[in-house]
Amino acid sequence: MSSIEHMRKSNTYKKNTLMVVTMSISLVAALTLSIAQGEGFNTGIYSTELLCLWLSYFILQKALKKPNILPSIFIWTVYLFCLVSIIFDSSTLDVMIILLFLTVYSAIHLHTKIFLQGFILGLITVIANLMMAAPEQEVIRAIFPTYMLVYLLMGVIFYVIIHLSNQQDKKIEELLIQSEEETQRKEAQKTQLEDSVTSITENIESASEHLQTHLNAQKEMASTIHEISMGSQSQTEQISEIAESTKGTRSRAQEVYQTSTSLYEESNEAKNLAYDGQDRIQTLSSHIYNLEKMIQSLNETFGVLTEKIEETNTFADSIKDITEQTNLLALNASIEAARAGDAGSGFAVVADEIRKLADVTGQTTEKITKNLVELNKSNQEAIHKMGQSEETIKDSVSSSNDVTGYFEHITTTLQNLNHGLKSFTELAEMVENQSNGVESSTNDLAAIIEQTSASLEEMNATVDTLSNDHQKLSELMEETSRQATAITERF
Structure with a gap:
């Protein structure tokens, strides 16, 4: 395994851990609030979601050593539970705020495909939240245009940030590849130098022995x-x-x-x-x-x-x-x-x-x-x-x-x-x-x-x-x- 692949894998492990810990903290806080308010449905949703996240984490990252598919599973899991909450509970402003948090959550890996998955799922969830809003929830409809503008701007900003980060990662990888090639080249030069010096040393020792023989003969x-x-x-x-x-x-x-x-x-x-x-x-x-x-x-x-x-x-x-x-x-x-x-x-x-x-x-x-x-x-x-x-x-x-x-x-x-x-x-x-x-x-x-x-x-x-x-x-x-x-x- 090259140093670049090792760095990528290590980075994936760390970011997966950050995602599960961040979401766990959020879910624990929401679960605590739901229990305090006596909301049984939300309590079940948050508990199940928390359990699914940690099971996925231990199975894929710890047991199977397949951390690359784990970010997508995390994103799909949180958005699906959010949709379930909208469909079976109600449309609220809290969901809209949570969706902004999930947009940031989708950008943790700074990976374009993963972020786009979360952004599209968030857009679907926003529309579903609007459609499932009750007639008396005029506030949701009133702020929806502004919210959509903010949501799209956040998506553009994060996309640009992720794109720049990917470009920077590519340059870093190129530098690392060049560094590895330079290291290998220097290692080859070192080996060649050692072989040459060894050969020179052996030749000098052989010549010294012959010279000593000639000296004794003289x-x-x-x-x-x-x-x-x-x-x-x-x-x-x-x-x-x-x-x-x-x-x-x-x-x-x-x-x-x-x-x-x-x-x-x-x-x-x-x-x-x-x-x-x-x-x-x-x-x-x-x-x-x-x-x-x-x-x-x-x-x-x-x-x-x-x-x-x-x-x-x-x-x-x-x-x-x-x-x-x-x-x-x-x-x-x-x-x-x-x-x-x-x-x-x-x-x-x-x-x-x-x-x-x-x-x-x-x-x-x-x-x-x-x-x-x-x-x-x-x-x-x-x-x-x-x-x-x-x-x-x-x-x-x-x-x-x-x-x-x-x-x-x-x-x-x-x-x-x-x-x-x-x-x-x-x-x-x-x-x-x-x-x-x-x-x-x-x-x-x-x-x-x-x-x-x-x-x-x-x-x-x-x-x-x-x-x-x-x-x-x-x-x-x-x-x-x-x-x-x-x-x-x-x-």
């Missing part, structure tokens, strides 16, 4: 970058130690090269005696040359930390092999010098120097190897390619072993010693070249690690800045979510 990333940066600093220190060791190895290798060159010049006359071993030396040189080419190729392709480490491992293994060969050559030279007696004393001195140099080289190589082992722990990703280099080195070692075996067959001759010195000279030169390569590689590696550390620090700073921005954005989104929730609660 914190973990910053921690990881910091750990990598610390590892890079440690690697830089290790590379610096390797570079220092490589400088010492290069210096010793230069001394070995100079000594072996001098010895080779003194024993150059015996080179033809070792012609057969020269082919093996050439084979060994070819393998080592291929190894050098492979390492150079690795130097060109390996632009990152793993490549430099592989090159360093390869050079360290090569130095270790050469050191072993140097020890073996020094041992062979000592044996040959012992067999030669006084004639081989010079070779014994050289062999002793070579052995000392080999020991120094071995110690240096062990230190390099130790540092490389520590460095290799954090660079396992380069194992695969280093394996390929190791296979090539193994081939070179195999060839070197063949050469060593060949030297064992010619140790009884000075020519074999000359050939061994020549090989040692070439190996010393290779050690020097490899030492230069190791130094260059370690310097490049140190520069790369330093640059990487700087980049990691910049990245760490960027991640910190981004994390701070995300933290501020998360706080802003939480505040927005709280405000949206507050808006929803206010509505």
